[in-house]
Amino acid sequence: MANFSRRELRSLFTGLLCVSPWLFGFLAFLLYPLLANFQMGMTDYSGFGDATWVGLKNYQDLFADPLFWAAIYNTLFYTIFAVPLGIIVAILIAIAMNQKVREIPIYRALIYLPSIAPTFALSMMMIWLMNPRFGLVNYFLGLFGVPTINWLGDPHWSKIAIILLAQLGAGPIGLIFLAAMRAIPSTVYDAASLDGASSWKKFYHITLPLITPAILYDIIIGIGLGLQIFVPAYIMTEGGPLNSTTFVALYIYNNAFKYSRFGFAAATSGILFLINALLAISIFRSSKFWVNYDVE
Amino acid sequence: MMSSNGLRDLRPEAGNWKHEIPRAAISRVFLLVMSLIYLSPMYWMFVTALKSNAELGSFPPTLWPHTWAWQNIVDATKNFPFLQYLWNTTFYAVFTVIGAVLSNFLIAYGFSRIKWPGRELLFYPVIASIFVFIEFPVNPITMIPVFTLFTKLNLVNSFVPLILPSFFGNPFFIFLLRQFMLQIPDELSEAARLDGANEWQIMTQIILPLTKPAIAVVALLAGVNAWKDFLGPLIYLHDDSLYTLSIGLEFFKTEHRIQFNLLMAASCLVILPLIIVFSLFQRFFIQGVTLGSGKPQN
Numbered sequence: 001m002a003n004f005s006r007r008e009l010r011s012l013f014t015g016l017l018c019v020s021p022w023l024f025g026f027l028a029f030l031l032y033p034l035l036a037n038f039q040m041g042m043t044d045y046s047g048f049g050d051a052t053w054v055g056l057k058n059y060q061d062l063f064a065d066p067l068f069w070a071a072i073y074n075t076l077f078y079t080i081f082a083v084p085l086g087i088i089v090a091i092l093i094a095i096a097m098n099q100k101v102r103e104i105p106i107y108r109a110l111i112y113l114p115s116i117a118p119t120f121a122l123s124m125m126m127i128w129l130m131n132p133r134f135g136l137v138n139y140f141l142g143l144f145g146v147p148t149i150n151w152l153g154d155p156h157w158s159k160i161a162i163i164l165l166a167q168l169g170a171g172p173i174g175l176i177f178l179a180a181m182r183a184i185p186s187t188v189y190d191a192a193s194l195d196g197a198s199s200w201k202k203f204y205h206i207t208l209p210l211i212t213p214a215i216l217y218d219i220i221i222g223i224g225l226g227l228q229i230f231v232p233a234y235i236m237t238e239g240g241p242l243n244s245t246t247f248v249a250l251y252i253y254n255n256a257f258k259y260s261r262f263g264f265a266a267a268t269s270g271i272l273f274l275i276n277a278l279l280a281i282s283i284f285r286s287s288k289f290w291v292n293y294d295v296e
Numbered sequence: 297m298m299s300s301n302g303l304r305d306l307r308p309e310a311g312n313w314k315h316e317i318p319r320a321a322i323s324r325v326f327l328l329v330m331s332l333i334y335l336s337p338m339y340w341m342f343v344t345a346l347k348s349n350a351e352l353g354s355f356p357p358t359l360w361p362h363t364w365a366w367q368n369i370v371d372a373t374k375n376f377p378f379l380q381y382l383w384n385t386t387f388y389a390v391f392t393v394i395g396a397v398l399s400n401f402l403i404a405y406g407f408s409r410i411k412w413p414g415r416e417l418l419f420y421p422v423i424a425s426i427f428v429f430i431e432f433p434v435n436p437i438t439m440i441p442v443f444t445l446f447t448k449l450n451l452v453n454s455f456v457p458l459i460l461p462s463f464f465g466n467p468f469f470i471f472l473l474r475q476f477m478l479q480i481p482d483e484l485s486e487a488a489r490l491d492g493a494n495e496w497q498i499m500t501q502i503i504l505p506l507t508k509p510a511i512a513v514v515a516l517l518a519g520v521n522a523w524k525d526f527l528g529p530l531i532y533l534h535d536d537s538l539y540t541l542s543i544g545l546e547f548f549k550t551e552h553r554i555q556f557n558l559l560m561a562a563s564c565l566v567i568l569p570l571i572i573v574f575s576l577f578q579r580f581f582i583q584g585v586t587l588g589s590g591k592p593q594n
Contacts, residue, residue, distance in 0.1 A: 004413075011412045014495050018406025019418065021399045025464025029433075029442060030425050036441035047447065096330045099323040109578065110331040113338055116574045116581070118524035120542050121563040125341045128556045136340050139356050168337060175582055224427035228436050231526045235546075249436035256440055257531060266440040273428070273437045280427050 034273060041267030046260040058267040068268070070243050071251040072275075074159060078247065079226030082163045086222055087215055089167045093174030094181055115171030123235040126165050127152065152237055155244035162232045162245060166225075173218050180214040181207060212291040219283050227276050248272050338567075345369070345561035352557050365557065372561035380537065381544040388455055388529075388540055389522040395462030396469060396518035397511055403465045404473030405499055409485055419474075426467045432521060433461035434528040443531060453534045458525070462518065469514045476510035477503065513580050516573065523570060541566045 004012070016023075041058050045051035062068050097108050114122065130137050130151035138148050151161040184207065192202050230249035233239060239246035239254070248268065256265035344352070348365045351358055372378070407419055428437050434457075446457040480503065488498045504511075529540040545566065548559040574581060 008413065011410050012414075015406050015410040015412030015415060018410065019403050021463065022403040022422065022465040022470065023418075025399075025461065026421055026425065028445075029438060029461050029464065030428060032445075033438035033441035036444075037437075040441060040444070045444075047444070092330065096327055099327055101320055101323050101327065104327075107327045107331050109575070111334045112581075113571075113574075114334055116520070116570050117338065117567050118526070118542060118570070120524075120526040120545065121341075121567055122337065124545060124548075124559055124563055125337055125344075127554070128344060128560065129337060129340055134353065134355055134357055136336070136357055168334070220427060221430060224430040228431050230431075230436060234526075234530075235549075252436050252440065253527075253531075256443070262440055262444060269437050269440050276427060276437065 034270075037266045037270035037273065040263050041270050043263040045262040045266075047256070047262045051263065054263070058264045061264065062267055062271070067243060067246060068251065071246050071248045074244065074246060075227055075229065075248045078159055078163060078229055079223055081159075082166050082226050082229075083219055083222035085163060085167065086170055086173065087218055089170045090173040090177050090218065091211075093170055094177035097174065097178045098181055111174070112171040114168040117168075119165075119169070119231045120235055122165060122168055123232045126161065126232070127236055130161055153241055155242045158237055158241060158244045162229070162236070165232055165236075166229075173221075176214050176217065177211055180211040184210050209292045213293065216283070216287050216291050220280055223279050223283065224276060227272060227279075341560050341563055341567075344557055345372075345564045347557050349555075349557065368557050368561040369565070372558045372565065375555075375558055375562070376544050376547040377536075377539075378541075378544075378562070378565065381539050381541045384455075384538060385523060385540040385542070388458055388525070389519045391455070391459040392462045392522040393515045393519045395459060396466060397515050399463050399465045400469040400473055400514055401504070401507065401511060403470050404477055405503065407470065408474045408477040409480075409499070409503055410495070422467045422470050426471070429467050431527065432466055432468075433458055434525075434531060436527075439527075439531065446532070452532055453538065454532075455538070457532045458522075458528045466518075469518070473507065473510050473514060476507060480506050509580075509583065512577075513583050516577055516580050520570060520573065 040051070042053060042055055043051035044054045044057075093111055096111060097104070099107075101107075129135050132138060132148055132150040132153065135151075137151065138146075141149070149157055151157050188206055189202055192206060197205070228249055229247050230253065233245040233247050233250050234253070237245040239250050249272075252265045252268045252272070255261045255268065343359070343361060345368055346364050346366065347358070347361045347368075348363055351362060351365075407415060407422070428435060434442075442457070443452070446452050451457055484502055484506075485498050488502055493501075524542070525540070526542045529543045533539055533543065545559065545562055548554055548562060
């Protein structure tokens with residue numbers, strides 16, 4: 001420290017001054033709550049008044065609560081299916097947006113449109129769209145002889161309905177994939193064409209490997225979004241039927257704001273964070289085996 | 297629809313589409329199917345909003361209203377204090393934009409335009425925190441302690457807990473602006489320094505004007521995020537008079553049954569400003585996405 005020049009000290013000071021809002025935000029809105037989750041998790045606290053120390057009781061109750069395990073199962077189920085499906089959908093969107101037709105800007109706007117709609121509004125609309133009697137979805141499927149599906153009332157379909165709803169917001173990720181595809185030099189494809197490669201082969205051997213960095217980004221973001229899923233379940237199903245859509249976030253919300261069990265809810269938040277961190281780190285570590293870092 | 301500025305890479309390649317009719321035909325079928333799937337929910341929302349009560353219950357559903365019940369839109373705004381909630385939502389969005397622009401510009405400047413020991417090291421936590429801050433300003437991982445903090449500060453049931461976090465940076469926006477600022481040559485700042493300009497002058501007179509497109513992206517995304525926020529208002533706003541449109545729509549659900557045409561009419565009104573903003577600033581949305589992924593298009 002001592003051998004910094006005056007100028008270096010000045011820039012250190014100015015630099016820290018500039019990023020100081022973030023340092024404060026990081027401490028107050030991230031580091032503090034992450035640690036406080038574990039500290040509060042060991043107390044009985046109603047949201048008001050004083051907290052009483054209960055040690056590991058909340059964690060014991062949590063692990064003994066079948067609803068907690070149901071919430072973990074529902075959340076992992078959602079994430080494990082929504083993320084890969086999201087990648088496939090985003091690739092389809094990117095391919096669509098990459099088509100060389102004159103009116104492509106119109107198609108792009110139409111495909112992107114639901115992504116700008118708020119999840120709460122789309123969820124409200126899905127209640128109606130997926131209504132077993134009057135809904136458009138069942139009417140359409142009925143034209144192909146598919147029997148009536150009670151999307152939001154049948155525990156086998158409720159999570160699938162929410163996974164499908166999430167695909168409406170695939171526009172931004174589709175655009176990221178599109179940008180990644182556009183970054184691939186056309187000469188690579190030309191060379192493959194000369195060798196007689198089919199469209200599928202070109203996609204599988206050229207496009208797919210070269211957009212793996214974008215896929216990695218999508219998986220990391222998708223896991224975070226998946227583990228924090230809340231709004232569709234709160235609006236469409238309120239966790240039902242038979243708790244099939246009680247996700248961890250809804251479980252935390254209900255415990256804190258319905259049953260005033262803030263300590264218990266904080267303990268759950270801490271565990272949600274650990275799951276998220278663990279998954280994100282393992283995906284990141286696995287990336288050296290499947291992500292192509294040679295591009296650019 | 298799309299402006300040419302900065303988007304050359306995303307535009308369809310000009311040239312011989314005319315000569316490849318069969319290929320283009322396949323493309324169009326594929327595009328039509330995709331567009332229909334993605335348009336149908338919004339279309340259904342719009343059509344349902346304008347159906348009469350009688351037509352709402354008919355099966356098979358009418359794909360196009362026989363009678364246009366424009367009155368539904370008026371009725372929807374009477375079902376809940378629409379104007380009040382519109383104002384609240386706008387208030388929330390405007391202050392979020394102000395906070396996001398000020399803080400993230402300053403923070404990104406510190407992470408890109410000034411060289412100081414430890415800069416890269418301190419940037420790691422920014423990247424690492426992205427996955428927690430995916431839902432902003434309120435997320436299920438941090439919401440319990442943060443809510444408790446705001447309870448102790450007596451700020452629950454106000455907009456402060458929703459707006460304040462925006463004044464302390466958001467990792468997505470920091471990353472986006474930093475990527476943008478790193479592309480501005482260092483020589484510009486150095487030359488100004490040699491001419492005796494101080495850091496404040498360099499920031500406001502040289503870098504700020506050059507960063508305007510990226511700042512516009514941040515402003516737009518921050519405002520839209522606030523408009524779309526549900527969880528934040530849900531836990532922090534308790535008085536009916538403070539509600540935003542997002543939780544105001546719940547008014548349509550508390551009755552014995554949901555009147556879907558009115559709910560959809562209200563939803564259309566909530567989405568309409570977003571659609572207007574989207575169509576006016578489409579290129580900013582696209583830039584925001586592509587800049588944020590570390591693939592700047594300029």
